[in-house]
Amino acid sequence: MKAEIITIGDEILIGQVVDTNSAWMSEQLNLCGVEVFQITSVHDNHDHILTALKEASQRAQLVLITGGLGPTKDDITKKVLCEYFNTELVFHPEILEHVKTLLTQRNVAINQLNRDQALLPASCTILHNPVGTAPGMWFEKDGVIYVSMPGVPFEMEAIMSGEVLPRLKKMNLAESIVHKTILTQGIPESMLAETIAKWEENLPEYIKLAYLPSPTGVRLRLSAYGTDEATLRAETEKQVTELQKIIPEYIYGYDNQSMSEVIGQLLIEMQQTMAVAESCTGGYISHLVTEVPGCSAYYNGSVTAYSNEVKVNVLGVSQSSLDQFGAVSRQVAEEMASGVQKLMKADFAVATTGIAGPDGGTQEKPVGTVWIAVAGHNRVVSQKFTFRHNRERNIIRSAQAALNMLRQLILTEKSIAV
């Protein structure tokens, strides 16, 4: 089954709001075997909405509409729907009761705009909105299903989860789709494509591959289309295992994992702890580590040593290393890692020192030069990276490279311990 999404709202088209609804809906629909063919964002405008409905119905069997249903916007969308489905608004006392209950809970007095929310097109099936005043509406016409929902993300999600997706699942729609994403780090897209060209060529025809590059690494997405989900899943896993043999050193995780989640799982398994010392990444590695819920089980903390004085006084970097090799050097990176490891009594530590830019570069050490060191039990490993001229990206890329070095060191020590 093919679907289309129409998002209604001027706020999207003036860039005031990022449309996160479409991604959420697309993901959920995919999991039910529904393919989203197109997403269209239109204005709060009668003709524009009407045209979008007509065009979508010619390409898809399911049209999901979000937005245009708030108390101050009621008129247009519901009017257009009545016109499109050749029906009229009728009063639903049970909806008014629901609106009254919700508003009382919020200590808000009901007004005419709220009362009008109980007026709904006669020909629709009403979809209960447990968390808001505007219900969803389900229409069918000429073999196409239309669902209209409010644009507030958690209201749309409640109606989708409680009403729309269960109905779609009952319809036993389509072929199955299985997605699997392989997360890589440390290899650029073009080199990756070259390295895995043969594997890619040998993929079965029903499995598609997509390259999704980002500053944190290239993600590879496999999508398998067919009738039997178990077969698709097995074949996808087989292909992932093959790929794992070709580029083991570049794969750090799968699907929605972050690098710091992967590290967290390893540390929890091994009952070990970690600490961070940052210069050029300025706290960003620590932020990535602490984005993971439950990280206090293995994370002791970090020092951002932006000044050389802090490097010496807090982390115990030797003044002579700073004088002899400079702050951006193998020696200082290693002393920072060992220093924070000792200071915070951690099993593992990672440290960065570099020139994030835009200023501060020299001919010998241009902007983008970064030294990263990781320390484990009786072992310190360091590496120099050469990134580029954008401060923001240098920080992101250094942090991701540092966490990947840490992950590799943890894996090495884990394999030795076994």
Place this chain on the structure above:
Amino acid sequence: MKAEIITIGDEILIGQVVDTNSAWMSEQLNLCGVEVFQITSVHDNHDHILTALKEASQRAQLVLITGGLGPTKDDITKKVLCEYFNTELVFHPEILEHVKTLLTQRNVAINQLNRDQALLPASCTILHNPVGTAPGMWFEKDGVIYVSMPGVPFEMEAIMSGEVLPRLKKMNLAESIVHKTILTQGIPESMLAETIAKWEENLPEYIKLAYLPSPTGVRLRLSAYGTDEATLRAETEKQVTELQKIIPEYIYGYDNQSMSEVIGQLLIEMQQTMAVAESCTGGYISHLVTEVPGCSAYYNGSVTAYSNEVKVNVLGVSQSSLDQFGAVSRQVAEEMASGVQKLMKADFAVATTGIAGPDGGTQEKPVGTVWIAVAGHNRVVSQKFTFRHNRERNIIRSAQAALNMLRQLILTEKSIAV
């Protein structure tokens, strides 16, 4: 002038990637006097792209296309563009040179996929991509302008800022538009609207006001439309001055300033330094401070004290305060601020300790409870905040509130010093 945006990429239609590009482009286009009529997301598919191009050109005079230009996707989009514009790919040695330079900087060997990026449609004007290998392309046909750009956000933004927007501005599309954004923190949208209702009512008709809420605070954007830019600018500044009188305590900056930039400017003026101690914000405040180029002039560093042991051993928080009041308390926040101030010999310091969630809350201290303290010369100020249940948002909101308290303390000490 009306524009449309077409985003190409299966990753958007399966919900793997949220389309943030469209909102960014829409906002920028609006600022140039260009109205975005529709946004359409389509698959990496020849016919689908072709149809989208044709349909958009019937509704708009400017069609912006993003996505489908990475080294591994080259084929489809460029092929479709050649077909649509009835042209063919030609080799551009200067683009190959640019690709080579970029890849050499990244220590990546060039391969055939990279070489193919120097093949571009003969009829287009090439738009320089300073941060990536895929250039933008500018076409004109039957009175409609088409711009094709890569989908990686920072590459698209670089091409838009460096090439597309300057060209659009030169075309003198609209009457003059003057924008001014006032950045507020610490007051919710509805309360802000109530507080400034009278000021808003008295705005001249040609000045529009938009509320842009975000986790870092509500931005107020004034847009003045007219013929004479100088008049518009003067009137806008007059209105901002009025507003400043009504809500001085909530305004921290203007336009694209970040809170940490504002703080940096103050510290540079006063030749003072700062340090940070973080528990629940986990390094995010330090990251915000070090996003600002040149921050090493006033930033000494930070300690992320995630474990209580680090709070005691590194920051010098007293064990008895931890035992008596708990880690999330006024006492511990204040000792963390004073501790890092002393440790890093800084003039000012800010500290956070709280329960970011999703777990760790108690009846007395639910998830979202955060204590923030700031320390200056002979002065420590602390405050309790109660945010909500989302870890990511709690971190962002705590960091912004902490930096704002720091800003206010610096301003207080500055006024005393004068």
